[in-house]
Amino acid sequence: MAEIARIALPRPVRQLFDYLVPEGLAVQNGQRVRIPFGNQALPGIIVELDPKDPAKRGLKPIQNALEDWPVLPEGTRELLLWAARYYQHPPGECLFAALPPALRKGASATLAQTEYWWPGEEEPDALTSRAHRQKALLQWLREHPGQPRHAIRTAGFDGSLLQALEKKGLALRTHSKPAPTEHEPLPDITPQPLNPEQQCVLESLEANSRGFNTHLLFGITGSGKTEVYIHYLMRRIRRADEPSQYLVLVPEINLTPQTMARFQRYFGSRLAVWHSALNATERLQTWSRVREGEPVIVVGTRSAVLLPFTRLDTLVVDEEHDGSYKQNEGFRYSARDLAIYRGRLSQCPVVLGSATPSLESLHNARSGRFHLHTLNVRAGNAKLPGMQLIDVRSRPLRGGVSPPLLEAVGETLAQGEQALLFINRRGFSPVVMCFDCGTPIDCPQCDARLTFHRHDNCLRCHHCGHQQAMPRRCNDCGSDNLNAVGQGTERTETVLQERFPETPVLRIDRDSTRRRGQLDRMLDQVRSGRPCILVGTQMLAKGHDFPAVTLAGVLDADGGLFSSDFRGPEHLAQLLVQVAGRAGRGERPGRVMVQTCQSGHPLLQQLCRGDYLEVAESLLRERKQAELPPASFMTAFRVESGDMDTSMMLLEDLARRARSADEGVMIMGPFPAIMARKANRFRAQLLLQHTQRPRLHRLSNRLCLYLEQLRPGRQVRWSIDVDPLNID
Ligand code: ADP
Ligand code: ZN
Ligand code: ZN
Secondary structure, eight states: OOEEEEEEOSSSOSOOEEEEEOTTOOOOTTOEEEEEETTEEEEEEEEEEEEOOTTOOSOOBOOEESOSSOSSOHHHHHHHHHHHHHTTOOHHHHHHHTSOHHHHTTOOGGGGOOOEEEEOSSOGGGSOTTOHHHHHHHHHHHHSTTEEHHHHHHTTOOHHHHHHHHHTTSEEEESSOOOOOOOOOOOOOOOOOOOHHHHHHHHHHHHTOSSSEEEEEEEOTTSOHHHHHHHHHHHHHHHOSSOOEEEEEOOGGGOOHHHHHHHHHHHGGGEEEEOTTSOHHHHHHHHHHHHTTOOOEEEEOGGGGGSOOSSEEEEEEETTTOGGGBOOSSSOOBHHHHHHHHHHHHTOEEEEEESSOOHHHHHHHHTTSSEEEEEOSOSTTOOOOEEEEEEOTTOOOBTTBOHHHHHHHHHHHHTTOEEEEEOSOOSSBSEEEETTTOOBOBOSSSSSBOEEETTTTEEEOTTTOOEEEOOSSOTTTOOSOEEEESOOHHHHHHHHHHHOTTSOEEEESTTTTOSTTHHHHHHHHHHTOOOOEEEESHHHHSSOOOTTEEEEEESOOOGGGGOSSTTHHHHHHHHHHHHHTTSSOSSSOOEEEEEESOTTOHHHHHHHTTOHHHHHHHHHHHHHHTTOTTSSEEEEEEEEESSHHHHHHHHHHHHHHHHHTTSOOEEEEEEEEEEEEETTEEEEEEEEEESSHHHHHHHHHHHHHHHHHHOOOTTOEEEEEESOSOOO
16 A cells, blocks of 8 residues: 655754655655655655555655665654654754764765675785784784774774785675674673772662663762773673663763773773764764664764664763753754663663762752762772862962962972863953053954964954954054953963973863864873873863872852853852862872852852762752752743844744743743854843743743744744753
8 A cells, every 4th residue: 555654854844744655665764765855855764654645635756765774763763753842853853963974965875884804815925024914914804704894993903904905815895794793702801890889889780770770870080980880881781681782971072082992991892982073984884883783882972872773771971960961053952861761762771970960960869760879989099189269359360370379389290290270261361451441352243352362363252253363453542552361271371381481381272172183192191190280171170080180270260150040050069079070089189279259158168178969959959949940941942133123022922922821831031142142143032941841841832833933034043942051
C-alpha cells in the first residue's frame, strides 16, 4: 500500500511536510531522503510513516533516498523530537543539528565509510633495512588485520607510513567491513587503587546502577572524581552482557590532551573524541563509528550528547555546573539535561560530577531525584587550600595586583613554586578614556566600550568583533591625552613581567591560544614544574591539574556580587572555588587570595570558611523564597530588530497575550537587554515564570505559534530560550 512520509526539513518552521513514498522505494523512520521543495531539492529526514490518506491529494513524491538505512536510529530520534518539544525549537533544525556537517547539506554518507587495512602479499624485501617504522607497521598489520585507520593511528603509526607501505604493495585497503572479529580488548592496565572514600562511592554507584538512575558526585577539587569515573566505566564495560557504548561529556575548555591521554591509557582504541576543533572528516568518522554500533567510549563536548548511539550503557557529565553545556544559539539545549533524558530512554545510569554542583542539581539531590555521593578529601596527599580576602579599597594596585598579593607571588616563586592569577578580562585594558574631557571610546555598533589590545595597538569590541586602530586624539575634544583604564590579562602580564624579569609569565586567554597547539605548549611548560606565573581568564579556572601551583589569586571578585542576573552569586561562588581548586594539588599545600572591595560580604565570608555546600544551600534558600529557579521554571522570549521601539512593542504584545491567557504565569518585562544595542541590533526580552512546568510550557507554545504566524517582518528576529542560563 502507498504510504505518506512526514518529513522534517532543516528550516526554521515548526511543521512537518507530507510527501508520497513512491512505489518500490522502501524507507524507514530516521532515513534521509531528497525531496522537491519549491524549486529546490532539499534533504529531509523521515519522522513518521502513515498509510495513504485518500483525502490528501496532490502530494509530491520523494525523489530518492540518500542512504538505505536511517541516519538517526530510534533512540536518538526520540531524544531529538522530545528536545524539539521541550525547547520549543523547530524539529527539523533539531534533527539536523545531530548530523555531522557533511551530512547536513545532503552529501552522501558513504563518504563516512571507514577504510580497513590489511597486510599486502608482497615480500617485505621491498623494505630497506633502515625502514624500521614501516617494518613495525607491517608486523602490526599482520597481527591486527582489517583495522580501521583510526586504530592504526592510535597504535602510534601515522598516515605517511601507511602510504609508504601501500606504494610498495605491502598494505592494502578495502571499504567493506571486515568479518566480525573479537572486538579489541581493553588495554591490560590496572588503574591505581582508589582511596577508601573513592571506593565507597564506587560501591554505592554500582549498587544503584540497574536501569535508569541519576547520580550526583559532589567531590571537592582534586578529590579524584575522574579516577572514579574511569573505575566505574571499566567495571560497567567488563560486566556488560553485550558490547555497549559509553559517553563522557566534558566542558569545552577541559578537553586537554592530558585528559584524553588519561582516558586513552585505559580505553585504548575504543576511545573516540568529539569536540569543536575536529575537522569535517574526523567528525564524520567518529559519527560513523558511533552509528555503526561500535563499542566506543566517547569523550566529547556538548554536542556529543546528540550522537547516534544505539547501545548506550552509561553516561557521565563531568563539571555538570559548567555553562558551556548550554547551547546559546539556535537549538538552545542543555547537554546535561539531555544526557539525563537520554539515560532515561536507554534505561541506564547517568553520573553528574562537580566540585561546585549547580543549584538545580543540588535541589534534585535534596528532593531525592538524584542519588548524592560525596568526596570530602583530596586524593593522594594534597590538602585543600585556605582562602583569604584582601580588601583593596584605597590600596595602590599595580596591573590590578595589590601589594600583599604581589608579595605572595614573590614568596611562591622564591620557594620554586608556581602562581596563578585569575582575571576575567582579556586585552590590555577594558576602557580607553580621554583624561581632558572624560569621554571613553565606544564601539560604534554596540553599547559597549572598546578594549585596548596593546600587542597590536588595536581597539576591539568583544561583542561584535568591530576593530580599529588606536586613535591619536579624542573624538570629542581633540586632546591627545588618551589613557588605558582598568586591567586586562595583557596589562597584568606586562606588570608582572617587569616585576619578575627572570620568571616566565604565561598569559592564557582566547588571544594567546588562538592557534592550535599554543595552549598545549604553555600547559606543558606549566607541567614541567619550574617556577612561573600564569595569568589568565576562565580558561585557567577549570579542570586543569597543575601540581606545582601553590598560590591562586583572584584579581576582582566583585562583578558577580552585584550582577543583574540572579545566577551571578552562584556563578561567582563556583568560579572562586574552581580557581582555588587549582592551588595545592600536588604534595605542597596551597593558598588562595581573593581581592575585593567587599570583604565583609556574607557570601565571600562563607566561601572563606571553605564550604561550597554551605554557600549553595543558603543561595538555594534565597531562590526558594523568591520563587526563582530551581524553585520554579523560566522561559525567555528575546527579540532583536533595527530599533528599540519595534523590539519592545512586539514583546509588549506578547506580554498582553500571556496575561490574557490566564495560566497564572508570572510575567517579567519586557525590558531592554543590559547591552541594549549589539552590532546595531536593538535587543529586548520578556521573562515568563511558573512553579508548574506544564503550564509554562503550554503558554510558551501558544506564544511561539502566535509569533510564527505573525511573521513580524524580515528585520525582526525572535527566539525562545527554555531554562535560560543567562538572563542579562
Ligand atoms: P578531580 O577529577 O576530582 O579533580 P582527579 O581524578 O583529576 O580529581 O584527581 C586529582 C589528582 O589526584 C590526579 O593527579 C590523580 O591522578 C590523583 N589521584 C586520584 N585518585 C587517586 C588515588 N586513589 N591515589 C592517588 N592519587 C590519586
Ligand atoms: Zn576628550
Ligand atoms: Zn561592538
